[in-house]
Amino acid sequence: xxxxxxxxxxxxxxxxxxxxxxxxxxxxxxxxxxxxxxxxxxxxxxxxxxxxxxxxxxxxxxxxxxxxxxxxxxxxxxxxxxxxxxxxxxxxxxxxxxxxxxxxxxxxxxxxxxxxxxxxxxxxxxxxxxxxxxxxxxxxxxxxxxxxxxxxxxxxxxxxxxxxxxxxxxxxxxxxxxxxxxxxxxxxxxxxxxxxxxxxxxxxxxxxxxxxxxxxxxxxxxxxxxxxxxxxxxxxxxxxxxxxxxxxxxxxxxxxxxxxxxxxxxxxxxxxxxxxxxxxxxxxxxxx
Amino acid sequence: xxxxxxxxxxxxxxxxxxxxxxxxxxxxxxxxxxxxxxxxxxxxxxxxxxxxxxxxxxxxxxxxxxxxxxxxxxxxxxxxxxxxxxxxxxxxxxxxxxxxxxxxxxxxxxxxxxxxxxxxxxxxxxxxxxxxxxxxxxxxxxxxxxxxxxxxxxxxxxx
Numbered sequence: 001x002x003x004x005x006x007x008x009x010x011x012x013x014x015x016x017x018x019x020x021x022x023x024x025x026x027x028x029x030x031x032x033x034x035x036x037x038x039x040x041x042x043x044x045x046x047x048x049x050x051x052x053x054x055x056x057x058x059x060x061x062x063x064x065x066x067x068x069x070x071x072x073x074x075x076x077x078x079x080x081x082x083x084x085x086x087x088x089x090x091x092x093x094x095x096x097x098x099x100x101x102x103x104x105x106x107x108x109x110x111x112x113x114x115x116x117x118x119x120x121x122x123x124x125x126x127x128x129x130x131x132x133x134x135x136x137x138x139x140x141x142x143x144x145x146x147x148x149x150x151x152x153x154x155x156x157x158x159x160x161x162x163x164x165x166x167x168x169x170x171x172x173x174x175x176x177x178x179x180x181x182x183x184x185x186x187x188x189x190x191x192x193x194x195x196x197x198x199x200x201x202x203x204x205x206x207x208x209x210x211x212x213x214x215x216x217x218x219x220x221x222x223x224x225x226x227x228x229x230x231x232x233x234x235x236x237x238x239x240x241x242x243x244x245x246x247x248x249x250x251x252x253x254x255x256x257x258x259x260x261x262x263x264x265x266x267x268x269x270x271x272x273x274x275x276x277x278x279x280x281x282x283x284x285x286x287x288x
Numbered sequence: 289x290x291x292x293x294x295x296x297x298x299x300x301x302x303x304x305x306x307x308x309x310x311x312x313x314x315x316x317x318x319x320x321x322x323x324x325x326x327x328x329x330x331x332x333x334x335x336x337x338x339x340x341x342x343x344x345x346x347x348x349x350x351x352x353x354x355x356x357x358x359x360x361x362x363x364x365x366x367x368x369x370x371x372x373x374x375x376x377x378x379x380x381x382x383x384x385x386x387x388x389x390x391x392x393x394x395x396x397x398x399x400x401x402x403x404x405x406x407x408x409x410x411x412x413x414x415x416x417x418x419x420x421x422x423x424x425x426x427x428x429x430x431x432x433x434x435x436x437x438x439x440x441x442x443x444x445x446x447x
Contacts, residue, residue, distance in 0.1 A: 003292065003309035003355055026353075033351045034332045036310065046309065048356065075345065099421020100399065102333055104345040105352065187420040188334075 005048040009135040009164040012047050017137045017160030019045045025162055026050070027071045028105035030098065031114040049162065058083055064170035070163055074103040087168060088282065089177030089196055089275075093124035096181060099188060109163045112145060115153040118191040122149070122220040123212035124179040127196035129169050136161040146212070149219040175200040176282025178275045181214070182267050184258070191215045192259040195247070195271040197279040204234045206280070211243070211272060216251040216264050223250040226272060235280045243276055244269030296357040298323065299367030307354040314338045316354035317364060325365035325394040329423070336422035339395035340364045346402040348421075365394035368401060376446075377401055377439045386435040388426030396422045400436045408444055412437060 006012045016023045021044025024032050035041040049055060055069035058080055066083060074094040077083060084091040090108075097106055097120050109132070111121045125145045132143050137160045148155050157163070177198035183189035194214030199206050211226035225246035233239035253264040281287075291306040298321060305320040317323045317340070326349050329335035333351040340349045341363040368375040377400050380386070387393045396419065403410060403418045410418065415436050416429070424432060 001310050003353070005355075026356075028351075029353070029356075030333055030351050033312065033353070037312075037331050037350070042310075048353075050356070073345075098333070099336060099348075100402075100418050101336055101339055101346050101348040101421045102351070104342075104347040187417060 001043055001046055003046050003048065005051040008052060009049070009162055012049055012052070012162050013135050013137055013160050015045065015047055016162060021045060023047065023159075025113070027055075027107045027110045028073060029110075030102050030106045031110060047162075061167075061170075064172070066168040068108065068166040068168065070109040070166065071107055072166075074098075074106050075100075077108075078103070083168075086171040087128055087177055089179045089198065089279065090121065090124045090128055090130070090168065093179035093181075093194075093196065094121045096120045096179075096191075108166050112148055113155055113157070113163065115149050115151070115155050116190075117149070117152055117217060117219055118194065118215035119220065120179070120181055120191055120194055120214070123194050123196035123214040124177065125166075125168075125196075126212035126220060126222050127179070127198040127210045128177055129198070129210060131167045131169075132163045133165040133167060134161050135164040140164070142167070146220070146222045151218045172200065174202065174283050175208075176279040176284075178278035178282065180271045180275045180278070182259075182271060190258070193253075193264050193267045193271055194220075195268065195275045197272065197275040199230070199276070199279050199283060201280070201283045206230050206233055206235060209276075211247070211276070213247060213250060213268055213272070216253040216268050218252075221250055223247060225250065230276060235276060240273045240276065244273050247272035292355050294355055294358050296359065297361045299363055300361075305354070309353065309355050311354045312350050313340070313342075313352040313354050313357050313362070314349035316357070317349060317362075320354075323364050323366050326398075327391050327394060329391065329395075334421075334423070335392070335395075336399060336419075337392050337395040339398045339422065341398065341402055344402075344405075346399055363398070365398050368397060375401065376443055377404075377436065380435045380439040380442070381432075384431050384435040384438075386427060386431040387424075392422060392424040392426075396424065396432055400432075400439070403436070404440055404443065408440060408447075410437075410440060 023045045024043040026048040055071035179196040181191040181194040196212040199209040209227040229242035248269040251265040327337040329337035333348045338349040
């Protein structure tokens, strides 16, 4: 295995593009090292992107959004304060991943590129409308988070492409987000179902919403029917029931020891309702 | 590829070693620097027996490569005592018998020290969540949690 720590994303991309074997990018390494260790994936080329300028920075953009470097850890996100006040759903979703030790290393980008349908931060990012800057041999392009995963362990990134920044949109007024997951214990587990909701209000009425479900299909889903079920409503009982029905209808889960198809399908609806209520309360400026 | 040269600081001392890029920081600490306090339990970041701090941040040394230690400051359990004088956490762990086989103990101590540096007055719930990544199959955790909480109280009083 060759190890490189390039000084720029262009260089990282060129290294990956020129590689003939298995290539992995190394940020926090909490998945890459486990795969290396268990002989699941032994890269011929490992490209450590942490020596690139700015990869550990959390920056407010001129428009009021956020740019996160690709090596920003979960712990750094949780400690930031202002980021968590804007986007508590994203920060809480990231914080659910692994232990204190894992939080010290794990990144949003790694969670996404690992390609797990149960990745906790991904539904929260999709609900929030987060995009990625992707650097490739032909320059940079911007991609929505939901367009990255293509199946368990697979992404749409082409050879030589590397994610070079995480772009979180401006939160704006009267808006809130939330992420909830179901696990059979209180800590240190993988989502059986996850749900991210982000919405905006005008008065009491929802005027924008995005709802995303994790661990109920081969990829994390952006469920437009869920958004349609609550936009234009005040999140009354009928809207919540329609939301739950749309969430359950979108599920195409696997049956495994952690949750049956029936269980996951039902819980998706329950979590969608609860996450929507939290996001709604946050949009109203209430503590939730 | 030949071995890579790494310069880093461990427990305040400048150290250098040569390592294969596949070797973890844990491998390097144990096999090259003879610091065998950090243990390999699972090797996959689940058990916390290999906990160390890197630039003050608690991490699993099995989930970090040795080459990534270049230019960093590493702290392990071997650096906790000041000469013969044990750290208050170490004393309390002995007093409370907050260990049995001891495999998890170096990791628990490093993690608990990191907690108290960040939060000198943690609640029991905060302590349990912070240490959720340090598995112990002997004690049932109660003695560990009590030892950490009481050390925190002693250290607050002393400061």
